[in-house]
Amino acid sequence: MKLMARGAQLQHHECHQHLSLKALHLRKYYKWILWLALFIYLFLTTTSYSFLFHPLDLKPLLPANTNPPALIESRKSSSAALPKIYVYELPSRYNKDWLSNSRCGSHLFASEVVIHEALLGYPGRAVDPNEADFFFVPVYVSCNFSTPNGFPSLHHARPLLSSAVDFVSSHLPFWNRSHGRDHVFVASHDYGACFHAMEDVAIADGIPEFMKRSIILQTFGVRPPHPCQQAEHVLIPPYVPPDIEDEWPAPEKATRDIFVFFRGKMEVHPKNVSGRFYSKRVRTEIWRRYSGNPRFRLQRKRSGDYRAEMARSVFCLCPLGWAPWSPRLVEAVALGCVPVIVADGIRLPFPEALRWPEISLAVAEADVGRLEATLDHVAATNLSAIQQNLWDPARRRALFFRRRMAEGDATWHVLTELQGMRLRRRSWATAKL
Ligand SMILES: *[C@@H]1O[C@H](CO)[C@@H](O)[C@H](O)[C@H]1NC(C)=O
Numbered sequence: 001m002k003l004m005a006r007g008a009q010l011q012h013h014e015c016h017q018h019l020s021l022k023a024l025h026l027r028k029y030y031k032w033i034l035w036l037a038l039f040i041y042l043f044l045t046t047t048s049y050s051f052l053f054h055p056l057d058l059k060p061l062l063p064a065n066t067n068p069p070a071l072i073e074s075r076k077s078s079s080a081a082l083p084k085i086y087v088y089e090l091p092s093r094y095n096k097d098w099l100s101n102s103r104c105g106s107h108l109f110a111s112e113v114v115i116h117e118a119l120l121g122y123p124g125r126a127v128d129p130n131e132a133d134f135f136f137v138p139v140y141v142s143c144n145f146s147t148p149n150g151f152p153s154l155h156h157a158r159p160l161l162s163s164a165v166d167f168v169s170s171h172l173p174f175w176n177r178s179h180g181r182d183h184v185f186v187a188s189h190d191y192g193a194c195f196h197a198m199e200d201v202a203i204a205d206g207i208p209e210f211m212k213r214s215i216i217l218q219t220f221g222v223r224p225p226h227p228c229q230q231a232e233h234v235l236i237p238p239y240v241p242p243d244i245e246d247e248w249p250a251p252e253k254a255t256r257d258i259f260v261f262f263r264g265k266m267e268v269h270p271k272n273v274s275g276r277f278y279s280k281r282v283r284t285e286i287w288r289r290y291s292g293n294p295r296f297r298l299q300r301k302r303s304g305d306y307r308a309e310m311a312r313s314v315f316c317l318c319p320l321g322w323a324p325w326s327p328r329l330v331e332a333v334a335l336g337c338v339p340v341i342v343a344d345g346i347r348l349p350f351p352e353a354l355r356w357p358e359i360s361l362a363v364a365e366a367d368v369g370r371l372e373a374t375l376d377h378v379a380a381t382n383l384s385a386i387q388q389n390l391w392d393p394a395r396r397r398a399l400f401f402r403r404r405m406a407e408g409d410a411t412w413h414v415l416t417e418l419q420g421m422r423l424r425r426r427s428w429a430t431a432k433l
Pocket residue numbers: 144146153155156
């Protein structure tokens with residue numbers, strides 16, 4: 001404050017002075033003070049965010065629109081309180097070999113890769129498995145992309161996982177000790193731990209028997225019961241490369257000239273199998289009702305540019321597809337467009353940290369016909385409150401997995417949830433004694 005007042009004073013002086021040597025000196029001096037202040041500011045902010053669990057108190061350095069209560073809460077549970085994780089070293093055919101395909105580390109399901117990498121660099125990683133609270137089994141199952149359509153084939157997922165479990169249970173005593181209860185897997189595709197992209201097959205197959213006692217980090221979440229989440233699990237966001245944050249201006253600076261936006265598959269032909277069953281017809285209905293409405297920008301064709309359109313939109317529709325969840329949700333939050341979730345019964349990642357009802361809207365599948373009236377009502381009442389919550393940088397940070405883990409990112413929130421699970425298990429065990 002003092003610095004700034006002095007700077008202002010100097011500037012004021014300058015206006016009234018002729019170009020004397022003295023003034024030149026002052027101007028130079030003033031510039032250096034500004035540079036120094038900027039340097040100190042940048043140094044403090046970047047270090048406190050990028051070094052994990054830095055002992056500095058973050059609070060005075062936070063930008064004004066972050067949410068102090070949430071951060072204070074997370075600080076309470078920081079370093080010492082996060083669990084110790086042992087990361088198994090498996091032969092490369094279970095994981096690293098798949099990285100020869102460059103899509104493996106960056107596509108929608110790549111959290112299985114990025115969480116592994118983040119945990120390898122996690123300061124709380126247990127080098128000695130005897131000290132571990134949890135054991136991470138790093139198997140990449142989503143990278144066998146089929147050549148005709150580019151979708152990952154999951155046929156090999158069960159045998160690959162089963163063989164990885166044989167490997168860890170025969171090499172070390174920890175799997176047998178707990179029957180896998182403290183072992184953690186990632187299941188990042190459509191129906192998570194059921195390892196299939198079609199719901200009926202996923203339900204029929206269920207979770208592989210050998211994984212049913214373990215902990216699954218999965219993208220798939222609906223109100224229970226559902227056969228694909230009948231194992232302890234933590235809901236995680238789908239993988240979206242974190243650099244999209246750097247590609248766009250801060251959400252509060254964007255000009256939002258599109259009222260409602262959606263780009264994606266919306267089959268309409270009644271004979272088209274996917275048109276009838278896909279998205280439980282919700283997307284077909286959205287297309288039928290609103291494709292002629294100029295306030296709705298609806299596009300059926302994929303385009304690499306759709307993030308630019310999201311950054312220009314007030315509301316971004318996130319209707320279910322084959323599965324209820326979609327990467328649009330992460331992208332909408334990252335780009336500051338209010339997500340309008342149309343997927344009955346969906347459960348979303350990190351509910352305590354994100355507090356989804358404060359940053360999004362949920363519209364029932366059956367109410368999709370009243371979408372325009374609903375959004376008009378919100379625009380006239382609480383839109384700016386929702387946007388203020390949504391544009392809080394801590395919310396965006398929580399949705400991104402980073403190869404180098406940082407406090408408050410998605411891997412960090414996974415660890416926080418595992419810690420909660422650990423404490424619940426412990427108090428449950430004590431209660432039983
Ligand atoms: C990859 O998927 C194809 C097609 O489903 C399958 O034939 C092949 O065995 C899979 N590859 C591996 C290494 O599992």
